[in-house]
Amino acid sequence: MASYVFTLPFALGDKDAEILLARRQLIQTRSGGRTIRGRIPEWAGQWGLIGDAQGKGESAEATGIRAFREQAGLDLSDRDVQSNFMLHNRSLVSAETAEYTPFNVLCIFTTRGALQLAQSVVSDALGTEQVTEATLAEVEIRTVTSARNMLGPRRPPPKGWKSFLVQNYFGGTEPGAFNTEIDELTRLIATRAAQDNSFFAAALDGKAPR
Structure with a gap:
């Protein structure tokens, strides 16, 4: 089974942490920067975190950065992006599902204002050539509690x-x-x-x- 890495930008809210949540396309029509007839992405139509399977020879952190760049249009390794969106404070966390399947989460701690700016910019980038893997349909900022309630089958x-x-x-x-x-x-x-x-x-x- 593929090893997955997901990126979790978050900020501390008044009562609950706020995160960037993404909904996937039901049919993906752009891949590798090119228009394709269509493919069904994993977790089609579902809300979840931005991420991808870890590539061969690719570190977990590199996977998280690549997936975010390809799917959301922001390069987390770029110093200007890190500075403008305050996305430099990140740490890689190992986790596992209830079935003990291991995966990694690239946690990025930022401010609420920077998280809102990132959400706005990513929303504008979806559907444009800035995004090379058109996997996502939309992104929203949600509290952790609200995000949990949005997870599940389409x-x-x-x-x-x-x-x-x-x-x-x-x-x-x-x-x-x-x-x-x-x-x-x-x-x-x-x-x-x-x-x-x-x-x-x-x-x-x-x-x-x-």
Whole structure:
């Protein structure tokens, strides 16, 4: 199983820590800086943390920085970004899910004002060429308590996932009877929209400040 690294920018609020929470696309149409026909990302449509599987030969911290740059458009290794958004105070934390699956969280402590600025800039970057991996649909600032309540599977649309894919992947025209791609995509989006969110829950329960 792949080893994951997630990035957790946070600030201390009046009663609860505030974090940057992200919702993933149901269908990703841009990857590697290029437009693609579409793919179903992990945790499709779900709220969670920005992150990715650790690349071969890549350190956990490098993975967190890369994923944030590719998906959110901010390079955490850039000194100007660190200074302007106060994102230099970071630490890598090892964690595990309830099933004892290990993963890492790149925790970034900043101010509420800097967190709000980062959220605004990332929101503007989504959908532009500044983001090379268009995995995210939106980002919001949430308290840890609110974020916990937002985690979980994405419910199927009223007419089901197959109908959703016909409209949003096949351009509104259902493919022919011998097309097996739609069946595989339907299985994939149903599986990933309901994908286990224990990574995000464990990161918030065990590592985010209260």
